[in-house]
Amino acid sequence: MNSKRTFKPFILVLIAIVGLQSCKEKKEETAKQEVDVTTTKQDGFVQIFDGKTLDNWEGDPNYWRVENGNLVGEVTPTTLLKNNTFIIWKGGQPADFELKLEFRIAEAGNSGINYRSERIDTIPFALRGYQADIDGKIRYTGQNYEEKKRATLAYRGEIARITSQENPDTPGSLRANVAKNAWQSREVLESLGDSEELKTKIKSEDWNEAHLIIKGNKLQHYINGILMSEVIDDDTVNRASKGHLGVQVHVGPPMKVQYRNIRLKNL
Structure with a gap:
């Protein structure tokens, strides 16, 4: 008891x-x-990808999914592309902003972060506009390439000033001012370092951080905290002040790219 x-x-x-x-x-x-x-x-940064769903994003589900908390874009032997395809953020069309995210891309991969871009009505999930280039062989990662428009604006290691072509009203003059996949009305103002040396700061098939600072006509692309390219866009005819944000999978061989911790801050 x-x-x-x-x-x-x-x-x-x-x-x-x-x-x-x-x-x-x-x-x-x-x-x-x-x-x-x-x-x-x-x-001031806000997560725009929840790591669980594709809520507030729009893309072809044949190419985009969420896996292990990552936004995954993948092209397989049975889903080869005829046109580059994007998954597009539906939360607005940012003008001045900072974007931070982490990416990992297979060696055969080709991708990029598009911003201040417009949608192309004739191609599903396609964007035209500025792109922070990303590729698995690290040939182009860090440069500023304008998708389906003025082509390369600044190579990795460059601060470049962009101006209008001489006769902007001439039919077809936009493409006529592109040679060797680069806009011809561009002036390199300063070097940020040798492209091959900067390449060593980018990890192959591993996670890297991209940081875009986009304000007015100054467009800065950082990788792992290092400024890789800067564009001063004085082309009043062709530049954009706001537009869609999205990430890409590119025409080519089977590939896989992953994004995570996608954060946006409006300036």
């Missing part, structure tokens, strides 16, 4: 201890969430 009376209070004390511990854990988790929210508010 005495042992039963002793046992009962012991159980009650144990339950109370467990309850207090549970409350403490909940409070700590709530505090952690509050810190995370505060940090987000302080730096």
Whole structure:
């Protein structure tokens, strides 16, 4: 009889201890969430990809999916492309902004981050506009390439000033001003370093961070904290001040690219 009376209070004390511990854990988790929210508010960046779904993104499901918290774009031997295809953020058309994300791309891969872009009505999920180029062989990663428009604006390692062609009203003059896949009305103002040396700062088939700072007519592309290219776009005829944001899978061999931690801050 005495042992039963002793046992009962012991159980009650144990339950109370467990309850207090549970409350403490909940409070700590709530505090952690509050810190995370505060940090987000302080730096101004907002997650635009939730890591679980394609909510607020629009693309061809044959090429885009969510896997292990990553946004995955993949071309297989049975889904080879005839046109480059994008998954497009539906949350707006940013003008001045910063974008941060991490990417990992297979060696055979070709991709890019499009911004201030317009949709092409005649091709599903296609964008025309500025692109922070990304490729698996790291030939082009970091440069500014304008998709389906003025082509290369600044190679990796360049600060380049872009101007209009002489006769902007001449039919077909936009393409006529492109040679060797680069816009001809461009002036290299300054070197950011040798392209091959900068290439060594970009990890092959591993995670890298891209950081775009887009403000007014200045377009800066950083990879792993290093400025890889900068465009000063003084081409008042062809430049864009706002537009769609999206990421690409490119025509070519089977490939895979992954994106995560996609964060946007409007300036």
